[in-house]
Ligand SMILES: Nc1ncnc2c1ncn2[C@@H]1O[C@H](COP(=O)(O)OP(=O)(O)OP(=O)(O)O)[C@@H](O)[C@H]1O
């Protein structure tokens with residue numbers, strides 16, 4: 155029986171990693187085998203490309219080269235990890251996927267959306283997640299969570315400085331970009347209110363998971 159491919163999307167601090175773990179527990183508790191992975195990366199080759207993309211000394215890439223690197227990593231991830239796991243009946247959960255490239259490089263940094271779609275077609279030939287959860291919350295809330303995670307006290311002057319430097323307008327473009335993606339693919343992408351506590355964020359996700367499993371004819375408690 156075929157597995158399921160689920161992706162989590164959203165800005166920094168939206169709670170993607172937290173909810174990935176909850177989704178994993180949910181499926182495991184009902185007897186499914188789960189593969190938890192992340193992007194960029196997920197396989198040894200793709201993790202090497204991740205280092206080129208996210209490390210400070212990884213290189214000064216042109217937007218086109220950067221886009222190609224993201225999809226080179228993604229192609230390896232899909233072919234060597236995601237598709238084989240799905241074919242083996244497993245549930246694959248990825249912390250970010252193609253929508254992040256469209257949101258960050260496209261809507262955020264202004265790289266041509268059609269070019270990204272063309273590269274996506276060459277690399278993935280129409281391969282998409284079965285279900286995507288967009289964790290949506292006000293930009294300031296997400297940034298505050300990220301800062302808090304980095305052990306910076308919220309509310310003092312230095313934090314306010316750091317806050318401004320994170321460029322709120324970029325994160326606002328990102329948020330609106332993700333919401334546009336969701337509007338364009340309402341069946342695949344479910345917008346989740348991520349501003350509330352983690353258990354209640356997961357309660358929204360669970361409804362969609364149960365609905366999806368019913369559709370594919372599997373029982374989930
Ligand atoms: N619903 C929530 N309410 C409050 N705090 C939360 C919630 N979900 C996660 N957090 C906290 O916010 C921080 C960021 O959460 P998490 O790492 O899950 O987000 P993320 O989307 O994976 O972030 P990043 O993009 O940086 O990887 C963590 O400290 C986490 O404990």
Ligand SMILES: [Mg+2]
Pocket residue numbers: 170171172249
């Ligand atoms: Mg994370």
